[in-house]
Amino acid sequence: MVDAKPISTALCTKTVIAKGDTPLFEDCSKYRSIVGGLQYLTMTRPDIAFAVNKLCQFMHAPAQSHWAAVKRLLRYVKQTLHYGIFLNATAKPVLQAFADADWAGSVDDRRSTSGLVVYLGSNLLCWRAQKQKIVSRSSTDAEYKALADASAELVWICSLLKELRVSIPEAPILWCDNLGATFNSYEADDFLDEIAYKLEFKEVHHTCSDQQRNLLIASIHPCRKVIGNHMKAKLEEILGRLEFLLRQKDALGLVERAGKTTNYFLVDDSGIHGRTEDKEANISSVLSEAANRRHLGVVPIIGMGGVGKTTLAQLVYNDNRVKQQFGEFRAWVCVSEEFDVFKLTRSIFKEMGFYDCDSLTPNQLQVELEEKVRGQKIMLVLDDVWNDNYAEWDHLLAPLNSVAQGSKVVVTTRIQSVASVMSSVASPIHKLKESNDDDCWSLFAMHAFDDCSPSSYPDLVEIGSRISGKYKGLPLAAKTIGGLLRCKRDAGEWGKILESNTWDLPNDNIIPALRLSYHCLPPHLKQCFAYCAMFPKDFKFKKEDLVLLWMAEEFVLQANQVRDTETIAAEYFEDLVSRSFFQKFQRPDFPNCFVMHDLIHDLARSISGEFCFNGEEVNSGVPTNRTRHLYHGGIQFGEHVNLAQFMGVKVEVLRSLICYPNAQRHLQNKISRLRQLRVPDVFLYGGEDGISNLVAGSKRLRLMRLRGRSLERLPTNVTTLCKLQTLMVEDCQRLTTLPESIGNLKHLRHLSLARASMRLLPDSVEKLKDLRYLDLRGSEIERLPESICGMYYLQTSILRYCTQLVEFPYKMMDLINLCHLHIEGTTNVKYMPVQMGKLSKLQTLTRFVVGKQRANSFSLREFGELRNLQGRLELRNLENAVDEQSALGENLKEKKGLAELLFYWERNGANSDDDSTIDRIVLQHLQPHLNMRFVKISGYRGSSFPDWVGDSSYSNIVRMELRGCRHCTSLPPLGQLPSLEELLIKYFDSLVSVGPEFFNGSCSSTSQPSFKSLKKLEFERMPQWKEWICDDADGQRISFPLLKTLRIWECPKLSKINHLSLPLQRLATGGCNKLMTTGRLRWGLHELPSLSTLQLRDAQDVESFPGKKILLPSSLTDIEIYNLPNLKSLDCEGLKHLASIQTLEFWMCPKLESIPEEGLPSSLSYLEIRSCPLLEE
Structure with missing residues (x-):
């Protein structure tokens, strides 16, 4: 072989060598000797390990083809003599292994071959390729056997390195396909x-x-x-x-246990941005003398992983004021998920400076600690707490009962229940929110640009601002990604980070920090959380919808029959919310919605892997044979994902398919193959035929949601789905009936027919004995069948805006498990069914119609029997309450679960003054519980209000609306409501003056401000209102200290307003001619430093704006002028000093001829002129 020609590959990929090859090789000893020598060579030449192990299989009877393979391998070795293993020093010896396997690679026995390599830093420690001992029946099986072998090898190597005293700072990593x-x-x-x-x-x-x-x-x-x-x-x-x-x-010896991280209390203050208010609030709590647990107070800091809880605690711990108050008796202990009372007590003991404790028993240690801190004022920080067991907490804190008044324990945690279980000993909980964009950018720039100025790299600043915004307020992410880009000045590198998924980033510690939250979840919550990876980022989750999906996937564990599945699933969701996996979406147009932080969504995706697929994301790739849950909104389906390509693979394994119109058209020809489907949520173009095909192929459906206006009839074969639990047929405006066989769905628990055109339900619905939820909102239903009263398990009935509904079933009292009845907008219902008081479990009754006296109506006396009402309640047709108001009122005052109460009197043209006294008596007896947060009174005809309206004891009211009280001559003392933030007063025809009684009910002086929480105030349609007196007799009253918005509309006789609130930001007036002509000089707008928006409209006599001697504040950014028919000119002197003005709008000013010659302020960025013909010319 000395003169043999070298070759570049060890084995020929086109030639298959196997047992039984002929002819045999005559010199078996030579074959065995050479192959045996090559086995030793594999110790430093892993590249030939597979080839040598393959040749070893034929030692007993080598063939000529095997000998040819040996010679080829020797030629390869000659070509690669410079190859080998070199050991290099490494600063951070990370131990990691890689495992994989083929499937049925052996043509002789169909067994698979496993392979593994183990690295210490950059050094290869060991490697192996061997045939598996048993036949694997799938690639997953083979991969998992390879994984198990690699795990065993890692355990052995860790033990060996420990004996050799080689320190491994981090847990070993095994790279593999871990979703098998x-x-x-x-x-x-x-x-x-x-x-x-x-x-x-x-x-x-x-x-x-x-x-x-x-x-x-x-x-x-x-x-x-x-x-x-x-x-x-x-x-x-x-x-x-x-x-x-x-x-x-x-x-x-594997056990379920997450790794423990250690946080240190030293921190560089210069690297903290935007936490000054949080720091001061917590320092105030720590330094306060208040305590509820003898002498010990607890200050909880709650927030999601990476938001900066530990950093905030570090800032508090190291503050000089804290050091001065607590001296040497400060301790910092990192708890993490292992809550061992003995270990924690020993750590506290040592952190307090008492080191001699190793020989003490647990009892001796607690006694000794109690003596050491007796009478001392201490501060203890327990960082990263996960345990919410009250007994263990009580045991841990027992030795600290002897400390001095004012001692504090600061607790950082991600879990709401940790703070809740300590509520009896806790100060107000501090929930740490995400940082704002500016603070995140500052933190990112500090770490990314090091000592350089960001302005020197404008291209990087643009990319960096998008990177910092991507992680939405998590300081940990800003700091980590900034550090990753430190000293890198290539825009391409920054662009890669911008486009990368979080879990793909090198040396990233964001996902590991968040993954700890996942590892600490109980198993039943892990799969619920990972399932949410199917939905896109910023998806608006509704608790009710997610609960149904989890139930359909059978993620909900029901230990017994006492509690129903929906309740347990709802508790799952609340648990995830308390652990910060979901956050409340704070927008009024999306009530009761939750979102996932983008990094939490990244965590879910990293966990779910290929099993959840979202086709809307650019980097989502394509679905695979392992995809079980697929979501696509369908707006741009096909641009990023070829669904048709996916339909060519194993589509029958899909379990969830949430797919909207543009995506659904790809499914038409494949829909019958979805045999494992549990959850279809689709728009179907094919109408009845499309549904029929779906049902024909998917007999395992548990939840089916169908939408589409073309659907006129529900196919009969839907009623053969024996496992169906939830049927939602929504927005099908042509659907007028259900199949008579609908009663065959004996396991149906949730039925929604929202916004359908059906007027009647079939009688067979009485067979749906297991139904818990019935939603007919927006439908044309006229009457509910009496048979519905046999659904004894029914818990929720939604009939919102069923405007054709005229009455409820007579035997509605038989629905003994009914908890929620939503009937707002049912305008044709004139009375409530008889004996509704028997619905003792009823918690939600959104509308109560007081009917005229009749035998089959629900009387007000029975209303008091509904003791568990919660949330919002409308009391309608109160004009019919004549002689039973007392019984109603006493019971209403006891209903502490109600938070919103709306009173309505309907007049139907009657306008008799004789009813004024009756209305006042009725409202007096309708006094609600002190827990009320929102009160609305509409159509009331009394001349004054009862004493409870405006009573300061209603400290929880944040919003109030008084509307259509046309006979009222005075307002109640609403200024006494300490929490009132929004007040609307409309249609008061008889009110002439608003005076001191509006503020505190008397004319005497007071040092307390009125309306101390009010932020928004509106007056509208008050035709007789002439004066607004904001001062008391001494002219010293201070009112509206927080008012931001003031709106006065259609009050033509009001001539002046004065003493406007300094924080006022928005002022709007319309239809107030006197106020905008003779009264403008008294407004004092120039004294409002925060005013940003001014809106004026519908004034007949205004000829100039702003007007002579009227100064506008320089803080104004937006001015809107509407319908001033006599406005002729703009006053240059009044406009030129508006240095902040950005938007200026003029609508319907037909006599306005020109703008000032000197021009408008240079800051103006938007000017709109409409229906001003002289200017438009």
Whole structure:
């Protein structure tokens, strides 16, 4: 071989060598000697390991083809003599392994070959390629066997390195496809569903006797031969995989435990941005003398991972004021998820400076600690707490009961329940929110640009601002990504980071920091959380919808029959909210919605891997055979994902499909293949045929949501879905009826027919005995069948805006489990059904109609029996309350669960003054509980209000509306309501003056400000209102200290307003001619430093703006002028000093001729002129 020609590959990929090759090689000893020598060479030449191991398989009877492969390998070695293993020093010796396997690579016995390599830093420690001992029935099985072998090797190497005293600072990493276990669980679940479906099918078709049923259930055991051989083999395969995983888990000694991180209390203040207010608030709590647990107070800091809880605690801990107050008796202990009372007590003992404690027993240690801190004022920081067990907390804090008044424990945690369990000992909880964009950018720039000025790199600043905005207020992310880009000045590198997924970033510690929150979840919450990865970022989650999806996927564990599945699933959601996995979406147009922070969504995606697919994201790739849950909104489907390509793979394994119009058209020809589908949420172009095809192929549906205006009739085969729990047919405006066989859906729990055109329900709905939720909102239903009263499990009925509904079923009192009845907008209902008081579980009743006296109506006396009402309640047609108001009022005052109460009197043209006294008596007896947050009074005809309206004891009221009280001559003392933030007063026809009684009910002086929380105040349609007196007799009253918005509309006789609130930001007036002519000089607008928006409209006599001697504040940014028909000129002197003005609008000013010759302020960026013909010319 000395003169042989070198070659670049070890084995020929086109030639297959196997046992039984002929002819045989005559010199077996030579073959064995050379191959044996090559085995030693593999110790430093891993590149030939596979080839050598392959050749070793033929030692007993080598063939000529095998000998040729040996010679080829020797030629390769000659070519690569410079190859080898070199050991290099490494600063951070990270131990990591890579494992993989082929599938059935051996042509002789179909066994797979596993391969692994282990690195210490950049040095290769060991490697191996070997044939697996048993045949793997799938690629997943083979990969998991390779993973188990690699795990065992890692455990052995860790033990060896420990004996050699080689320190490994981090846990070893095993790189592999780690979703196989989930894949196994899905296949097992699908198989059991197949068995269950056969049982249900036989029962529905009455072909399965009890004896046959028992025999079929018993046949699930793999030893029975009743079921088909293919099902038996499949079950054996699944059980084999699961048993293999359990054996490996036990053999390796694996336990469910997350890693513990250590945080230190020293921090550089210069690297903190935007936490001054949070810091001062917490320092104030720490330094306060208040305490509720003898002498010990607890200050909880709550927030999601990476938001800066530990950093904030560090700032408080190191503040000089804190050091001065607590001296040496300060301690910082990192708790993490392991809450060991003995270890924590020992850490506290040592942190306090008492080191001699190693020989003490737990009891001795607590006694000793108690003596050491007795009478001392201490501060203890417990960082990163996860335990919410009250007994363990009480045990830990027991030795600290002897401390001095004013001692504090600061607790940082991600879990709301940790603070809640300590509520009896806690100061007000400080929930740390995300940083704003400017602070995040400052932190990012400080770490990314080091000592350089960002202005020197304008291209990087633009990319960097987008990077910092991407992580939405998490300081940890800004700091980490900034550090990753430190000293890198290539825009391409920054662009890669911008486009990368968070979990793909090198040396990233964001996802690991957040993953700890995931690891500490109980198993049932882990799958619920990972499921949410299917939805796009910024998706608006509704609790009710997500609960139904989790139920359909059978993620909800029901330990007993006492509590229903919906309640348990709702608790799952609340638990995830308390752990900051979901956040409340703070926008009024999306009530009761939640969102995931982008990084939490990235965490969910990194966990779910290929099993959840969202086709809307640019980098989402394509679905695979492992995809089980697919979402696409359909707006641009096809640009990023070729759904047709996906339909060519294993589409029948899909379990969830949420797919909207533009995406759904790709499904038409494939929809019958979705045999494992549980959750279809689709628009169907095919109408009835499309649904029929879907049902024909998917007999396992548990939740089906269909939308589309073309649907006129629900196919009958929908009623054959024996597992269906939720049926939602929404926005089908042509749907007028349901199949008579709808009663066959015996497991149906949730039925929604929102915005359908049906007027009646079929009588067969009475067979839906398991129904819990019925939603008919916006439909044309006229009457509910009496048979519906046999749904004894019904808990929620939604009839919002069913404007054709005229009455409720007579026996509605039989719905003994009804908890929620939503009937707002049912304008044709004139009375409530008789004996509704028997609905003792009713919590939500959004509308109560006081009917005229009749035998079949619900009386006000019975209303008091509804003791559990909560939330919002409208009391309608109060003009019919004549002699029973006392009974109603006393009971209403006891209903502490109500937070919003709306009183309505409907007049129907009657306008008699004789009713004024009756209305006042009625309202007096309708006094609500002190927990009220919103009160609205509409149509009231009394001349004055009862004493409870405006009473300062209603400290929770934040919003109030008084509307259509046309006979009232005075306003109640609403200034006494300490929490009132928004007040609307409209249609007061008889009110002439607003004076001191509006503020505190008297004319005497007071040092307390009125309306001390009010932020928005509106007056509208008050035709007789002439004066507004804001001062008391001494002229010293200070009112509206926080008022931001003042709106006065259609008050033509009002001539002046004075003493406007200094914080006022928006002032709007319209239809107030006197106020905008003779009264403008008294406004004192120039004294309002925060005023940014001024809106004026509908004034007949205004000829000039702003007007002579009228100065506008320089803070104005927006001025809107509407319908001033006599406005002729703009005053240059009044406009030129507006240095902040950005928007100026003029509408419907037909006599306005020109703008000032000197021009408008240079800051103006938007000028709009409409219906001003002289200017437009």
